[in-house]
Amino acid sequence: xxxxxxxxxxxxxxxxxxxxxxxxxxSVVNSGGMTTSWxxxxxxxxxxxxxxxxxxxxxxxxxxxxxxxxxxxxxFFSRDANVSLSGSFGSVLLGRWMAPxxxxxxVGNPMGDSFAFSPLILHMDVPLFNASGWKxxxxxxxxxxxxxxxxxxxxxxxxxxxQYQFGxxxxxxxxxxxxANFFYFGGPLTLTGFYERAQxxxxxxxxxxxxxxxxxxxxxxxxxxxxxxxLSYGQAKADxxxxxxxxxxxxASAPLAGGSLxxxxxxxxxxxxxxxxxxxxxxxxxxxxKRTDVYAMYMNDKITNQSTGNSFGVxxxxxx
Amino acid sequence: xxxxxxxxxxxxxxxxxxxxxxxxxxSVVNSGGMTTSWxxxxxxxxxxxxxxxxxxxxxxxxxxxxxxxxxxxxxFFSRDANVSLSGSFGSVLLGRWMAPxxxxxxVGNPMGDSFAFSPLILHMDVPLFNASGWKxxxxxxxxxxxxxxxxxxxxxxxxxxxQYQFGxxxxxxxxxxxxANFFYFGGPLTLTGFYERAQxxxxxxxxxxxxxxxxxxxxxxxxxxxxxxxLSYGQAKADxxxxxxxxxxxxASAPLAGGSLxxxxxxxxxxxxxxxxxxxxxxxxxxxxKRTDVYAMYMNDKITNQSTGNSFGVxxxxxx
Amino acid sequence: xxxxxxxxxxxxxxxxxxxxxxxxxxSVVNSGGMTTSWxxxxxxxxxxxxxxxxxxxxxxxxxxxxxxxxxxxxxFFSRDANVSLSGSFGSVLLGRWMAPxxxxxxVGNPMGDSFAFSPLILHMDVPLFNASGWKxxxxxxxxxxxxxxxxxxxxxxxxxxxQYQFGxxxxxxxxxxxxANFFYFGGPLTLTGFYERAQxxxxxxxxxxxxxxxxxxxxxxxxxxxxxxxLSYGQAKADxxxxxxxxxxxxASAPLAGGSLxxxxxxxxxxxxxxxxxxxxxxxxxxxxKRTDVYAMYMNDKITNQSTGNSFGVxxxxxx
Numbered sequence: 023x024x025x026x027x028x029x030x031x032x033x034x035x036x037x038x039x040x041x042x043x044x045x046x047x048x049s050v051v052n053s054g055g056m057t058t059s060w061x062x063x064x065x066x067x068x069x070x071x072x073x074x075x076x077x078x079x080x081x082x083x084x085x086x087x088x089x090x091x092x093x094x095x096x097x098f099f100s101r102d103a104n105v106s107l108s109g110s111f112g113s114v115l116l117g118r119w120m121a122p123x124x125x126x127x128x129v130g131n132p133m134g135d136s137f138a139f140s141p142l143i144l145h146m147d148v149p150l151f152n153a154s155g156w157k158x159x160x161x162x163x164x165x166x167x168x169x170x171x172x173x174x175x176x177x178x179x180x181x182x183x184x185q186y187q188f189g190x191x192x193x194x195x196x197x198x199x200x201x202a203n204f205f206y207f208g209g210p211l212t213l214t215g216f217y218e219r220a221q222x223x224x225x226x227x228x229x230x231x232x233x234x235x236x237x238x239x240x241x242x243x244x245x246x247x248x249x250x251x252x253l254s255y256g257q258a259k260a261d262x263x264x265x266x267x268x269x270x271x272x273x274a275s276a277p278l279a280g281g282s283l284x285x286x287x288x289x290x291x292x293x294x295x296x297x298x299x300x301x302x303x304x305x306x307x308x309x310x311x312k313r314t315d316v317y318a319m320y321m322n323d324k325i326t327n328q329s330t331g332n333s334f335g336v337x338x339x340x341x342x
Numbered sequence: 343x344x345x346x347x348x349x350x351x352x353x354x355x356x357x358x359x360x361x362x363x364x365x366x367x368x369s370v371v372n373s374g375g376m377t378t379s380w381x382x383x384x385x386x387x388x389x390x391x392x393x394x395x396x397x398x399x400x401x402x403x404x405x406x407x408x409x410x411x412x413x414x415x416x417x418f419f420s421r422d423a424n425v426s427l428s429g430s431f432g433s434v435l436l437g438r439w440m441a442p443x444x445x446x447x448x449v450g451n452p453m454g455d456s457f458a459f460s461p462l463i464l465h466m467d468v469p470l471f472n473a474s475g476w477k478x479x480x481x482x483x484x485x486x487x488x489x490x491x492x493x494x495x496x497x498x499x500x501x502x503x504x505q506y507q508f509g510x511x512x513x514x515x516x517x518x519x520x521x522a523n524f525f526y527f528g529g530p531l532t533l534t535g536f537y538e539r540a541q542x543x544x545x546x547x548x549x550x551x552x553x554x555x556x557x558x559x560x561x562x563x564x565x566x567x568x569x570x571x572x573l574s575y576g577q578a579k580a581d582x583x584x585x586x587x588x589x590x591x592x593x594a595s596a597p598l599a600g601g602s603l604x605x606x607x608x609x610x611x612x613x614x615x616x617x618x619x620x621x622x623x624x625x626x627x628x629x630x631x632k633r634t635d636v637y638a639m640y641m642n643d644k645i646t647n648q649s650t651g652n653s654f655g656v657x658x659x660x661x662x
Numbered sequence: 663x664x665x666x667x668x669x670x671x672x673x674x675x676x677x678x679x680x681x682x683x684x685x686x687x688x689s690v691v692n693s694g695g696m697t698t699s700w701x702x703x704x705x706x707x708x709x710x711x712x713x714x715x716x717x718x719x720x721x722x723x724x725x726x727x728x729x730x731x732x733x734x735x736x737x738f739f740s741r742d743a744n745v746s747l748s749g750s751f752g753s754v755l756l757g758r759w760m761a762p763x764x765x766x767x768x769v770g771n772p773m774g775d776s777f778a779f780s781p782l783i784l785h786m787d788v789p790l791f792n793a794s795g796w797k798x799x800x801x802x803x804x805x806x807x808x809x810x811x812x813x814x815x816x817x818x819x820x821x822x823x824x825q826y827q828f829g830x831x832x833x834x835x836x837x838x839x840x841x842a843n844f845f846y847f848g849g850p851l852t853l854t855g856f857y858e859r860a861q862x863x864x865x866x867x868x869x870x871x872x873x874x875x876x877x878x879x880x881x882x883x884x885x886x887x888x889x890x891x892x893l894s895y896g897q898a899k900a901d902x903x904x905x906x907x908x909x910x911x912x913x914a915s916a917p918l919a920g921g922s923l924x925x926x927x928x929x930x931x932x933x934x935x936x937x938x939x940x941x942x943x944x945x946x947x948x949x950x951x952k953r954t955d956v957y958a959m960y961m962n963d964k965i966t967n968q969s970t971g972n973s974f975g976v977x978x979x980x981x982x
């Protein structure tokens with residue numbers, strides 16, 4: 023009767039970490055070296071006539087210490103909590119789901135969704151709680167609550183999502199997040215991009231950000247087989263902040279000894295503060311099976327006027 | 343070896359909501375338009391000789407923003423957390439389970455357990471955090487912790503539950519919640535009712551309420567096929583509050599165009615404050631499959647001396 | 663595709679409890695009379711060549727009131743959150759897992775891991791929040807976060823674990839927990855022991871304890887079939903506390919009327935404070951099936967200069 027898939031990913035690594043601006047180095051066992059660990063429940067029901075009902079309930083976890091959520095105050099199903107109807111028309115989804123920025127950023131760099139070692143993801147999504155005071159450039163998390171999202175069907179490799187988050191602010195019914203993204207997967211060529219205009223915080227129910235933030239990015243990759251180069255460029259700006267963040271990323275993956283050599287360099291220029299962040303990561307990823315890979319990563323991280331960081335980690339990522 | 347059922351329900355709707363006493367209207371994507379969303383784990387083991395061991399661990403969730411629990415401070419398995427032994431004698435259960443009030447209120451109105459749109463459920467169970475200061479009339483939540491519950495077997499369509507919640511208050515071993523309910527399902531006729539006497543708060547471990555609260559309700563429904571009318575009446579009173587809440591509900595469901603037309607009106611009179619609440623909901627529910635239905639609801643909500651509320655929502659409910 | 667085991671244990675009992683030092687007696691429905699209730703997700707993937715990838719995500723729960731965790735502030739997957747690679751070389755694990763003290767204490771007494779009724783477990787692991795001010799003698803929880811653990815293969819019934827928890831303290835990279843344990847299961851004979859040196863608190867990410875704590879125990883059991891006696895002895899000492907805790911435990915289990923009679927007595931002497939705790943438990947455990955047992959326990963608990971406690975409980979434990 024019941025038709026639920028229990029699924030997830032456990033990724034944990036041992037490493038020595040020092041980010042730009044850190045006062046000291048730390049030996050760690052940490053979660054999510056390549057992908058933020060998660061577990062959850064998903065299902066699809068065939069309603070006939072090509073129509074399907076789908077649900078997703080997925081939760082971020084920290085496999086090193088057993089804590090639920092990505093950070094203090096994260097909500098339980100902050101990764102996904104939604105129901106959708108899909109068919110030949112595409113899909114209509116209600117609930118919490120990825121923000122428009124997330125999947126393009128993952129597809130647009132060779133380290134995917136590594137919140138520990140991908141230079142692009144680090145610049146966009148991960149604040150540093152050290153002397154550098156680095157802030158994530160994305161306006162409002164990588165997931166949005168209270169969404170209505172429309173996804174187009176796949177048309178010759180092209181797909182797009184239109185996303186609207188109700189602000190649900192008492193006495194101020196107009197505040198909202200809106201955005202869109204697109205993907206083109208045509209043989210060796212990948213093209214992707216997003217635009218967001220955000221006024222509401224995430225995760226959870228959300229509050230007014232006190233300003234309007236805009237963010238966009240375009241990215242491309244091309245698989246030459248011997249090497250797959252990646253290129254992305256984007257900008258982020260809040261109405262109440264003179265700084266515009268401009269992020270350029272170049273990267274590549276290449277087959278090597280049965281695994282993949284991965285390299286990525288990202289530079290974010292904060293235009294008004296006249297601050298630069300430059301992060302370079304070199305890594306190797308080896309698949310023991312379709313579901314399990316081991317990896318080693320080295321990262322160099324620099325911010326103007328801050329101590330330089332060098333980090334390395336060796337880990338295992340297991341899908342279930 | 344293992345024999346666990348992973349199961350639940352995801353219900354989410356888009357709507358425009360204004361309850362009696364609300365200062366303004368809100369556009370929302372909300373969870374639980376028809377049934378409070380939940381997920382969990384259940385299992386039954388056949389011990390032989392007609393004896394069975396059963397467990398339930400189920401958790402309320404908010405599918406719109408991914409938050410766990412019905413409200414801040416709800417516990418993880420506040421829907422169910424219990425083990426029971428069942429057989430020809432009935433069933434004995436230890437742990438957290440429905441309060442006596444819950445199932446009779448669900449069976450006794452045509453919108454079932456809709457905490458968003460059922461007039462009866464709203465009056466009994468959902469406080470309003472606005473100018474109206476509306477309080478739920480049930481003494482202590484729809485679920486009770488630390489219970490010993492005895493359930494009779496089904497005897498000719500009749501079934502009853504006797505429930506006792508240990509107060510577990512330090513230095514005051516006598517405080518407790520006690521209650522009972524019954525159900526009669528005889529062909530087209532449904533009869534149900536409950537009585538509760540509560541001194542301990544819920545959910546979680548519970549604290550002394552500072553008073554004793556009593557609550558009862560009787561309800562009936564009769565399925566004439568072309569229409570199924572519902573009627574319920576109940577009273578709630580706390581020893582330390584001069585107000586007695588008297589709640590009358592009349593409703594009906596009727597088949598229409600492959601779905602069900604639903605209507606329900608509830609009136610609660612607070613005897614001492616001389617306040618009335620009158621809520622009326624008209625809705626339509628259409629099943630896409632046994633597991634998935636879509637619905638549209640309109641609700642009008644009035645409390646003496648408060649701004650009137652009008653709400654509507656369109657949603658999808660998916661069982662898994 | 664997915665290969666996850668959803669599994670756990672729900673244990674709940676009704677009882678009347680009074681621990682040494684308690685001012686009054688409490689009637690309760692409580693969770694975990696014999697084993698702390700839990701649920702979770704586990705999986706093993708065969709990678710070929712004898713190599714396996716394994717993960718565990720397990721969570722403690724309170725089946726009486728539905729609360730997640732063993733106590734306020736416990737983390738979600740505080741029981742297990744790890745990935746390991748295992749083969750003929752043994753196993754290497756990264757993440758949160760049992761502390762070295764836990765499994766030897768369970769194997770070394772006839773009431774196993776009962777945090778409610780096992781004298782040994784109570785003395786080692788369960789603080790009393792009453793007049794006695796009893797503190798757990800183990801240095802840092804029964805589980806450790808941020809571990810690298812190496813487990814030997816089974817060599818003629820002998821097995822050992824070497825465990826290292828990174829402290830991950832900012833500006834103080836040297837703080838850590840280290841420990842080891844061993845097990846010998848040779849026919850009727852069981853031998854086990856552990857040593858720990860702890861500087862970091864648990865569960866969760868952990869903070870510096872402000873001192874260094876050391877703890878060890880040795881235990882043996884021998885199954886004569888008509889009776890299985892148990893014996894354990896251990897010591898615990900913190901550098902900043904003059905008290906050394908010395909714990910002796912003797913116990914036995916014996917088949918009786920299709921079930922098992924269980925008895926255990928533990929005495930902990932706090933050398934400097936000149937305080938003794940003596941706890942004796944007598945119980946009976948009967949299996950209704952391989953997965954479900956019912957039990958009855960009586961416990962007497964004494965601490966120097968404190969009121970004596972007498973407790974009893976009747977419960978059911980169900981594995982799923």
